[in-house]
Amino acid sequence: MERHRSWIGRSRAGTIGLVFGPALFLGIFFILPVTQLLIRGLGDGGGAAFIDTLTSPTIRSAAWFTLWQAVASTLLTVVVAMPLTAVLANVSFRGRRLVNALVTVPFVLPTVVVAGAFLATSEQLGLTTGTFALNRSVFAIIVAHVFFNVAVVVRTVGGYWSQLSRDDEHAARVLGATALGAFFQITFRRLRPSLLAASFLVFFFTFTSFGVVLILGGARQRTIETEIFRYAINRTDFSTAAVLSVVQLVVVVLLVAANLRLRGRLSSGDRIGKRLRPARTTVGAAVVWTTIIVTLGLLAVPIAALVEQSLRNGNGYGFANYAALSDRPPFLTVTPRRAVLNSVGFSCVAALLATVMGGWASFAIAYGSRRWSRLLDTAYLLPLGTSAVTLGFGVLITFDSSWYDIRQTWVIIPLTQALIGVPFVTRAMVPVLRAIDPKLREAAASMGATPGRIRRDIDLPIARRALAIGAGFAFAISLGEFGATSFVGRRPEFMTVPLAIGRLLSQPGDLLRGQAMALSVILMVLTTAVLMMVDRADGSVL
Amino acid sequence: MKTMTNRSFRTGALLALVALIAAACGSSTADTAAESECFADPGLRAVEAADDLTALDGTTITLATHDSFALSEGTLEAFTAETGITVEQVAVGDAGQLVSQSVLTAGEPTADVLFGIDNSFLCRGLDAGLFTPYVSSGLGTVPDDLQLDPFNRVTPIDFGDVCVNYWTDALPGTAPETLDDLLDPVNAGQFVTENPETSSPGFAFLLATIARFGEDGWEDYWTSLVDNGLSVTAGWNDAYYGEFTAGGGERAIVTSYASSPPAEFLFADPPVEAPPTGVLFDSCFRQIEFAGILAGTEHPDAAAALIDFMLGSTFQEDVPLNMFVYPANSEAELPDAFIDFGPLADDPLIIDPAEIEANRDDWTERWNAIVLG
Numbered sequence: 001m002e003r004h005r006s007w008i009g010r011s012r013a014g015t016i017g018l019v020f021g022p023a024l025f026l027g028i029f030f031i032l033p034v035t036q037l038l039i040r041g042l043g044d045g046g047g048a049a050f051i052d053t054l055t056s057p058t059i060r061s062a063a064w065f066t067l068w069q070a071v072a073s074t075l076l077t078v079v080v081a082m083p084l085t086a087v088l089a090n091v092s093f094r095g096r097r098l099v100n101a102l103v104t105v106p107f108v109l110p111t112v113v114v115a116g117a118f119l120a121t122s123e124q125l126g127l128t129t130g131t132f133a134l135n136r137s138v139f140a141i142i143v144a145h146v147f148f149n150v151a152v153v154v155r156t157v158g159g160y161w162s163q164l165s166r167d168d169e170h171a172a173r174v175l176g177a178t179a180l181g182a183f184f185q186i187t188f189r190r191l192r193p194s195l196l197a198a199s200f201l202v203f204f205f206t207f208t209s210f211g212v213v214l215i216l217g218g219a220r221q222r223t224i225e226t227e228i229f230r231y232a233i234n235r236t237d238f239s240t241a242a243v244l245s246v247v248q249l250v251v252v253v254l255l256v257a258a259n260l261r262l263r264g265r266l267s268s269g270d271r272i273g274k275r276l277r278p279a280r281t282t283v284g285a286a287v288v289w290t291t292i293i294v295t296l297g298l299l300a301v302p303i304a305a306l307v308e309q310s311l312r313n314g315n316g317y318g319f320a321n322y323a324a325l326s327d328r329p330p331f332l333t334v335t336p337r338r339a340v341l342n343s344v345g346f347s348c349v350a351a352l353l354a355t356v357m358g359g360w361a362s363f364a365i366a367y368g369s370r371r372w373s374r375l376l377d378t379a380y381l382l383p384l385g386t387s388a389v390t391l392g393f394g395v396l397i398t399f400d401s402s403w404y405d406i407r408q409t410w411v412i413i414p415l416t417q418a419l420i421g422v423p424f425v426t427r428a429m430v431p432v433l434r435a436i437d438p439k440l441r442e443a444a445a446s447m448g449a450t451p452g453r454i455r456r457d458i459d460l461p462i463a464r465r466a467l468a469i470g471a472g473f474a475f476a477i478s479l480g481e482f483g484a485t486s487f488v489g490r491r492p493e494f495m496t497v498p499l500a501i502g503r504l505l506s507q508p509g510d511l512l513r514g515q516a517m518a519l520s521v522i523l524m525v526l527t528t529a530v531l532m533m534v535d536r537a538d539g540s541v542l
Numbered sequence: 543m544k545t546m547t548n549r550s551f552r553t554g555a556l557l558a559l560v561a562l563i564a565a566a567c568g569s570s571t572a573d574t575a576a577e578s579e580c581f582a583d584p585g586l587r588a589v590e591a592a593d594d595l596t597a598l599d600g601t602t603i604t605l606a607t608h609d610s611f612a613l614s615e616g617t618l619e620a621f622t623a624e625t626g627i628t629v630e631q632v633a634v635g636d637a638g639q640l641v642s643q644s645v646l647t648a649g650e651p652t653a654d655v656l657f658g659i660d661n662s663f664l665c666r667g668l669d670a671g672l673f674t675p676y677v678s679s680g681l682g683t684v685p686d687d688l689q690l691d692p693f694n695r696v697t698p699i700d701f702g703d704v705c706v707n708y709w710t711d712a713l714p715g716t717a718p719e720t721l722d723d724l725l726d727p728v729n730a731g732q733f734v735t736e737n738p739e740t741s742s743p744g745f746a747f748l749l750a751t752i753a754r755f756g757e758d759g760w761e762d763y764w765t766s767l768v769d770n771g772l773s774v775t776a777g778w779n780d781a782y783y784g785e786f787t788a789g790g791g792e793r794a795i796v797t798s799y800a801s802s803p804p805a806e807f808l809f810a811d812p813p814v815e816a817p818p819t820g821v822l823f824d825s826c827f828r829q830i831e832f833a834g835i836l837a838g839t840e841h842p843d844a845a846a847a848l849i850d851f852m853l854g855s856t857f858q859e860d861v862p863l864n865m866f867v868y869p870a871n872s873e874a875e876l877p878d879a880f881i882d883f884g885p886l887a888d889d890p891l892i893i894d895p896a897e898i899e900a901n902r903d904d905w906t907e908r909w910n911a912i913v914l915g
Contacts, residue, residue: 040646112779119784214740214776220914233638234739235903236645236666314812330864331612333633396643396652486609486635487643503609505779507866508788508802508819509809 018368022361022376022422029415030383033394034245040397041242049239054247059227063247066207066223069138073145073206074199080146081153084295087288088154089161099292100158101531104151104472105524106299108480109306110498111211112505113520117302118144118216140216145209147299149202152473156201156428159469160194161187163432163462197427200259204252204384210483224248228387238393245390252385256378303524310517314510321514325522329512331503333492336519339500344526346496347478350414350421354474357418358425359467363455365426366433380426383419391416392487412488413496417481421474428466428473436462472534476527497523580665580896584693588675589835591850592843599626601844606653606836608640609633612864613857621851627844637663637742644836645670651836654845657699657852661690661830661892662745665899668695673834676846680853683871688830690895696832697849700858702867703800703826703887704746706733707819709787712794720824721754724767724795731771734785735797739906740776742829747797748909749898750827753891764912774913788819800826801866804884808863817883826887831867 042049053059088100106114118140164187172182208225222230224244232241313320325336332339361380365373383391395412436459444454460467482498490499497519504516592598611633618629632653634640641663644656648670659667667673673695681689681697688698706724708717715728724733736744752760764772773793775781783789786796788806803817810817833852835845851857858874861867868876868886 112777115780116783116789119780215780230739233642234906236642236670238646314810328615331610331866333612333631393643393646397646487639488634490633492612492631492633499609505783506610507809508782508798508805510811511809513783513789514811 018360018364019372019376022357022364022380025357026379026383026419026422029395030386030391030419031379033398034249034386034390035394036398037238037390037394038242038245041238041245043239049243053240053243058222059224059244062222062227063224065221066225067251069141069145069223070203070207073142073149074203076142077146077149077202078153078195078199080295080298081150081157083291084150085154085158085161087291089158091288093285093288097532097535098528099296100155100535101528102296103154103299104476104531105303105527106147107149107151107473107476108523108527109148109303109520110480110482110501110523111215112502113306113516114144114147114302115212115215117305121301121305136217136220138217138221141209141213141221144212144216145202145206147302148212149205150295150299151476152201152205152424153195153198155469155473156198156424157191157194159428159466160431161191163465164190194427194431196259197431200255200381201384201423201427203255204381207251207385208248208387210388225387228389232389232393241389245387248385248387248390249382252382253378255385256381260374260377306517306520306524310514310521313514321511321518322522324511324515325518329504329515331507332495332500334495334500336497336500336504336515338493339495339497340519340522340526342494343479343497343523346410346414346417346494347475350417350478351471351475353414353418354421354425355467355471358422358470358474359429359463361422362426362429362433362463362466363459365430377426377430380423384423388483388487391419392483395488410491410494413485413490413494414478416485416488417478418474420477420481421470424473424477425467425470428469429463432463432466433459468534472531475530475534479523479527580668580899581690581692584668584671584675584695586675586693586695586837588677588694589842589846591676591679591846595625595847598841598844598847601626601841602628602630603655603839603841603844603848604653605629605631605848606640606644606651606656606658607631607633608637608658609635610637610865611658614860614864617857617860620856621848624851625844625847627847629848641667644672648672649838651838654836654839654841655833655848656836657831657833659696659832659834660742661828661832661895662742662749662898662902664690664696664832664895667834669899671837674837674839674842676835676842676849678846678849678853680850680871683853683873685870685872688870690830691832696834697853698830698870699833699852700861700865700867700870701828701830703828703890704743704750704797705800705827705887706747706822706825707786707796707798707802708822709794709818710820711818712787714794717820718795718822721751721763721822723822725763725770727770729770729795731773732793733767733770733795734773734775734781734791734793736778736781737774737776738909741778743778743797743799744774745906746827746829747825748905749893750825750891752905753827753893754824761908761912764909768913772913795822799866800886801868801880801884804879804882805866807883808879821885823885823887826890828887828890828892830870 084099084103088096122140169182169186172186173179177185209223210225210229213221213223213226224247228241228244228248231237231244310321311317311319325340328335334342358380361376365377367373368376395416399412440458441454444458445451449457480498481496482502485496486499501516501519504512504519611631618631622628634643637658637660640656640658644651644659645666651672656667656672659672668691675694676697677694678697681694684698688701690696690698706718706721710717713729714732715726718724718726718729723729735747738745738748748760751763754760755763773785775784778798781796782798782802783791785791785793787794788796798819800821800823803819803821806817806819807814833849835842835849839845853871855871855874858869858871861869861874862877862880868880
């Protein structure tokens with residue numbers, strides 16, 4: 001591992017070139033605003049606020065709950081996602097791309113809509129009381145977290161898995177190992193770095209989850225994130241909010257450091273990049289389809305409820321709610337159709353930014369000097385583990401001079417969203433880059449290729465699938481993003497779909513509700529279509 | 543003997559009452575101290591309305607609002623046509639987010655005019671020195687009880703009531719008429735309201751009970767509500783569409799707005815003759831929304847002109863059907879649905895904004911202990 005790092009990032013100039021862009025981007029749009037806010041918050045009586053906050057029993061129990069529900073949600077997500085990941089990474093079948101895209105649909109659905117669907121489902125299934133109640137319980141929070149995050153495991157781990165060479169596993173089978181034995185002895189071990197990377201992404205998402213905790217947890221469950229909101233917004237108590245943000249950041253940094261250590265130990269010198277096509281099926285078709293149907297079935301229950309509601313209107317079923325989207329209803333500043341165009345536009349820009357910055361950062365992390373690599377890797381996870389309040393308010397007080405006042409331009413929306421997309425790109429790409437067979441590069445170098453040429457002609461094509469995964473996520477995150485966007489001042493004409501849905505659902509009236517459901521379905525269809533396009537782009541290259 | 547006992551009992555009761563009143567006065571003195579801070583003379587010079595609007599031609603100002611702000615197309619353009627001033631509207635989260643971000647940027651505002659601070663947050667904004675006083679020429683049309691700030695740092699623009707609503711056909715008994723009716727065993731398990739810490743109508747309903755039952759009685763009332771099967775959700779949507787009859791829920795009574803029945807009528811699918819819901823007027827808490835010129839603006843004259851416009855009939859008559867609130871200008875004409883199905887409470891519950899600001903955290907903490915404990 002050290003070998004290829006030193007091979008390309010040997011010179012100081014090389015390291016600076018690799019690190020410069022991603023570091024600057026993160027520095028300006030994340031570290032600077034968050035630091036400003038923390039300084040402001042802790043400025044007056046910060047020390048006392050620290051002690052008060054950290055000794056408060058409510059906050060301690062909120063911190064403990066935040067941590068354990070995130071761990072439980074992450075583990076359950078991995079367990080639920082693994083069978084489908086295995087199928088999608090190893091078996092080629094008709095509709096594979098569609099399944100791959102459908103899994104990601106929950107990712108873009110607004111929490112308020114999904115929570116509504118969960119509550120409705122829980123009533124139909126009679127799961128309204130007891131430990132496994134799907135409303136107002138910790139169980140409901142965890143199940144919703146699994147629903148939202150299965151895609152993270154399926155796509156990040158699957159992307160890596162599908163490119164792993166299967167020679168070793170075959171060899172083990174030939175030598176007499178059972179299929180299961182070969183899997184655990186060889187494949188699982190090799191998957192661990194990417195599994196760990198995906199788990200961290202899921203962990204940070206559930207660690208800072210806001211709407212799910214608030215709505216499905218009932219009023220009783222509190223997390224650090226909901227407490228930050230409570231102090232900053234309800235109480236205008238910025239010093240307590242800042243202390244809580246520091247606590248959040250410290251936990252994130254500690255975990256990322258642990259992750260790096262673990263990963264260092266796990267590096268197994270995998271070789272990929274020899275034959276990059278999905279392996280042929282070794283599992284029975286029945287097992288494959290059962291896995292697909294069961295997993296998609298679990299994801300589909302709330303989604304089906306949404307589709308049904310979007311088609312239901314006063315006269316039975318039909319497309320009236322969809323037709324109504326081209327008229328501006330009261331309380332909305334633009335027509336819902338315009339909101340759809342806005343969302344798509346912002347998401348494209350955010351995805352592009354995240355892919356460029358994430359791709360660049362991935363090379364820096366994979367090949368830069370060890371110190372820079374670790375620093376960048378850690379730093380880019382921070383936005384995921386940071387409260388939307390902290391980031392939103394930070395941006396507000398940082399970019400306040402007229403010449404760089406971007407607070408009210410549209411640029412700020414995709415910029416903040418791209419911050420959250422970048423770690424998805426790097427988490428998918430870095431394991432792939434690190435596993436590229438160095439012989440390929442050495443061969444190219446010995447034939448006179450420059451490092452830039454090697455990156456372009458060898459690394460990029462091999463990592464393209466990972467890049468596509470990251471781009472897809474960045475797009476999906478941006479499409480469904482609500483928190484940070486709502487803190488950034490927006491011109492009315494920049495209204496996005498999640499904001500429009502929120503507004504439509506804040507007044508009585510079946511017409512408005514029907515339109516909100518129709519908009520949610522459009523979000524799902526858009527995501528599926530875009531992800532299928534991204535996946536195809538990847539397929540045609542390899 | 544018996545009379546004696548009675549008499550001494552009465553005397554004792556009288557003494558106790560006096561003591562109570564004294565105690566109440568004591569606490570209300572404390573409240574007055576807080577009030578005097580919020581509504582004390584800020585010693586600020588008011589903005590004067592510009593004599594000559596043509597001088598402002600070509601100015602662009604920014605209006606910061608919450609996400610619920612909406613107008614018909616052309617309303618703000620009418621202002622531009624009248625004055626030559628262009629208005630850029632910027633929306634920031636909900637009312638709580640709007641106020642807290644304005645406090646964070648006090649003195650270096652992101653906008654020139656703010657719309658959407660209500661009476662429950664008013665003193666937080668005034669204490670932070672957010673606004674510059676301005677006496678709008680349109681104030682004459684605004685009823686006195688809406689004009690809360692004696693120094694005109696903010697101007698009332700609209701108002702509405704947060705009230706308990708019920709789904710008429712789903713009620714197990716007769717329609718509730720008082721807050722005490724919600725404690726009736728016949729309504730057991732029927733009422734759902736919102737968490738005051740995460741929802742603006744939820745907080746308004748808590749204030750309603752404090753206004754109705756007083757500092758000494760509201761906690762008992764909530765204990766009884768809990769005993770009668772109260773349910774609490776995080777936000778309005780989870781209550782109205784999650785647990786209330788409207789979304790297929792099991793509960794027939796919910797905290798919503800006085801303007802919810804007109805909305806149920808206007809956006810019914812299929813259309814209905816009359817709204818399916820009714821309002822418990824005894825429970826209504828009045829919410830007043832204000833606009834103010836943000837201190838630190840570079841365009842106080844243009845901002846003042848916008849405030850005048852916001853009190854004028856064009857703006858005021860556009861407000862009801864876009865935001866489902868009532869215009870502050872008493873001369874503005876109301877839409878039919880509001881006249882037919884959206885009456886307001888005759889005698890809404892109110893609490894002085896200074897008292898709200900001084901006690902907010904204490905009240906919500908105590909509410910937490912009783913309801914979520």
